Amino acid sequence: MKIKCNQNNFLNSILTVQKASSVNTTLPILQGILIEAKNDHLVLTATNLELGIESHMNAEILDTGRVVLPSRLLSEIVRKLPDAEIELEVKDNYIVKLSCLNSVVTIQGLDPEEYPALPQVSDGQKLELNQKMLSEMIRQTIFAVAIDESRPILTGALLEVSGNTVNMVCLDGYRLALRRGRIEKAQKDRSVVIPGKSLAEIAKIINDDNIDITIMVAENHVLFDLGDTRVISRVLEGEYLNYQQIIPSEYKLRVKVDRDILAASIERASLIAREGKNNLIKLNIKEGKMIITSNSEAGQIYEEIPILLEGSELEIAFNARYLSDVLKVVDDQELCLDFNTNVTPCIARPISGDQFTYLLLPVRTFS
Amino acid sequence: MKIKCNQNNFLNSILTVQKASSVNTTLPILQGILIEAKNDHLVLTATNLELGIESHMNAEILDTGRVVLPSRLLSEIVRKLPDAEIELEVKDNYIVKLSCLNSVVTIQGLDPEEYPALPQVSDGQKLELNQKMLSEMIRQTIFAVAIDESRPILTGALLEVSGNTVNMVCLDGYRLALRRGRIEKAQKDRSVVIPGKSLAEIAKIINDDNIDITIMVAENHVLFDLGDTRVISRVLEGEYLNYQQIIPSEYKLRVKVDRDILAASIERASLIAREGKNNLIKLNIKEGKMIITSNSEAGQIYEEIPILLEGSELEIAFNARYLSDVLKVVDDQELCLDFNTNVTPCIARPISGDQFTYLLLPVRTFS
Missing domain, CATH: 3.10.150.10 (DNA Polymerase III, subunit A, domain 2)
Known part of the structure; x- marks a missing residue:
């Protein structure tokens, strides 16, 4: 594998996927970022097995291939490199040579075959949501997600679609947060419970642009597709609380x-x-x-x-x-x-x- | 004691003296700020016995007196009050009532008689230094001060005056930092070793203004007089290393x-x-x-x-x-x-x- 890319683009992709890489893990490979040189572009992937993030970026591909590099060291080094062209080349034993102007850094990489593949989420139901609205929905509810693992389903946020309405609900037994949004095209009823930690990372990636994000809900996973970036989260199994019945309908x-x-x-x-x-x-x-x-x-x-x-x-x-x-x-x-x-x-x-x-x-x- | 003062002025004085108050100490009184209503103004004082800071501020004095209030709680409450007039009144048992618009906060104070007095530094040798220069001298040397207490004198910075030159020197056994400054009026030779921790706090108080600060060196203490604010630090006893002889005079x-x-x-x-x-x-x-x-x-x-x-x-x-x-x-x-x-x-x-x-x-x- 051998590629050339721009330092700034590379750094942005690294910082995006890094949100899913594990800091403390018994599996050292999960502290890494999988870098794949495809025929015409570069794909960076990180996962902690619950959340996976994939970033596609432009690069000059001189030789296709794959390698895993330690996430923290890679991001720190690329951050300190000048905004110029970086050449990345994989040598024997997954040793990676990064060259940029007068700097040459050699880092020990890991076997890409050991890196877990992200789950395929291709045949789920599609939903288009405005990014800015999704970002607000997360910010305005996620603080109420349960931290305590005694009822695992409550550590997630319920995303619920019904007709032209989309609801996000978090509750922890002492309080409940519900944020309603509108969607233009009426949708079939469906709901999914997304782990709070995943959603917090997703909130950092989506921006406040008034453009749509495609969400695809499959049986065990949910995919947030932002074009160059794809975020895949495990969903929580089980029935969410029937929250409607605990909201009083009257007041004195x-x-x-x-x-x-x-x-x-x-x-x-x-x-x-x-x-x-x-x-x-x-x-x-x-x-x-x-x-x-x-x-x-x-x-x-x-x-x-x-x-x-x-x-x-x-x-x-x-x-x-x-x-x-x-x-x-x-x-x-x-x-x-x-x-x-x-x-x-x-x-x-x-x-x-x-x-x-x-x-x-x-x-x-x-x- | 009863006074009225502006919230913003009060907060600034609290934040200034707070730098000398102790966070972890076996003497709870040292976690406090001594507030004294003199005849025509208010004096706030904090000390950790090594460093003391005193701030003088305008206030309407309705009744003179003294009280000690917990530093952290006081600063947090005053910070959250609106920018309006605060009335502070000491009730029985050192209970203090702070009123500001529609807020009334009652805090348990402590006996001011237990608060240690700052040492008097009045008859030392005077030195006038430009604040901006002193600030730079500290910033450019203090990182080299010894952290290790095995040679206590090296945990301080040497401030050395000779003729029209003022030097600040820090060294930790592996490196040395020397910053030279000029003073307009020639001075008698003298030197003092100021604890690095005190100097770091002093650096936060002095600003980059091109105005002079008066430094008074007494036997055991050094006073930095900024007008409304006076900072008194203990000095380290003992001879500083003869640093001149370890700086090589030639190079190859x-x-x-x-x-x-x-x-x-x-x-x-x-x-x-x-x-x-x-x-x-x-x-x-x-x-x-x-x-x-x-x-x-x-x-x-x-x-x-x-x-x-x-x-x-x-x-x-x-x-x-x-x-x-x-x-x-x-x-x-x-x-x-x-x-x-x-x-x-x-x-x-x-x-x-x-x-x-x-x-x-x-x-x-x-x-």
Whole structure:
């Protein structure tokens, strides 16, 4: 194998696929990147067996072939090379010679035959999604994915298509995040649960361009096709929770509040709350104002913010982080908080429309 | 004690003195900031017993008094408050009430009587130094200060004044960094050894303004007076090494090289070198070019860069980090590297003038 390519293009491809390469693994080959010189272009591949990323790039192919190179060292070296032409040549025993202007680097590579092939995802159902919208959907839900592995299905995000609607749902037993999107062409109903870790890496690769990404759902895998880059993730097996039935359809009181004002108060209250056991903040909802308080060993805080209240007054307590996580990702200037009692969930939703629904379980502290 | 002050001014003073407050300490009071309301202004003080910082700021004093508040919590809360007027009032049992617009925070303070007083440094010798120059002198030498405590005096930087010259010197047994500065008024000879850690914090406080800072050297302490901010550091006792005698006065070969080109090559070579035992890179100095190589388990690197050589050829090896540390702080576009043999020190100096002198011990690898 012998190729010539541009340093900057090569670096971009390496950094893209590197997101799937393993740092700590008992299989050293998975710390590597598979580099394949095809007839007319170069393909870089990395996988941690759950997530695989493939990047296709232009290169002058002098000799086809394949080799595996250590991901971290390769990216660091290519990053430090000047923006000029790189020649990459595989010698005996997978030794790779990289030349660029007056630098020659020789790296020990690994046998490409040992590198696991990415699963073929070719005959699944296709779905076209706007990249920018997908990126937002991930950002606005993924924080609620379960970290705890006790219910593995909840470590994934549900991607659910029905007619012209696409939903992304994450929930961890204490809170739920639902983001709705629209698709132009109505689709057959289907759903898939994608591991949260995979989705976090996918979010780093897709950009905010207003162009479509093709998603292909097969039995065990899902493919995100961005043209030059293809991302393949394992999907989680099993039934996702019937989340619709835990979202209350009615509310007794509704609070309308400015997001920035609420977020600033919650952030300050969190500084006191985090020194306590339960990271607890209390909301005292009154006509025209909400009083936010927290007590811990570190001290006390009292915050008063203006609200618009429909319904009766209420005192309720939350884990401060669950509230601040929601306020960090909502883009709307104002939002609604709907309540029933102080032992039933609070729902955060937009003033109009149904683009997002966040459900937060309160903490029982009042007798 | 009761005062009113501006949130932004208060935050700046807190962040300034906080650099001297202790994070991990067996004395909880040292994790605090002493806040004193004098008749017409506010003084904030923090100390870790080696370094003390005092910041004077404007405030409306309603009632004089003193209190100690936990440094980290205070800075985080004040940072999150809006840019408005803060009222701070000390209640019974050192409980402090901070009010700002619609926020009220109550923090448990500590007894100010327990806070150690900063040493008085009033009758030492005075020295005026340009802030920008002092900042550069610290940045260009402090990386060479000894980390190892086996010779405590070497964990400090020597500040040495003689006539119109001021020198800062750091050395750790493997390398030496000397930066020379000029002062307009000739001074009496004197020298002081300032702990490296103190100097690193001082560097963060002084800014790049072309204005003078007053340094006062007393027997056990040195004071840096910036007007509103005063920094007092303990000085290290004992004689500093007679560093002049270890800097060779002659050289057999001199290399003139472009700093950026050399730095880029050394950085790449370092990626290979750091995987080896001694972080070793070899320089092969020839007529018109220098060949930089390194070998380790990770691979090999060969770099060729243009130089101007006066004298005979030489092969010599260094710890890669010692070379890259120097190249990171030198601002000149070109520099000289002077050598005698491959077992004697290399000296890096400017093409003209004597603003800096870096000495690097080579590693013996050639028989």
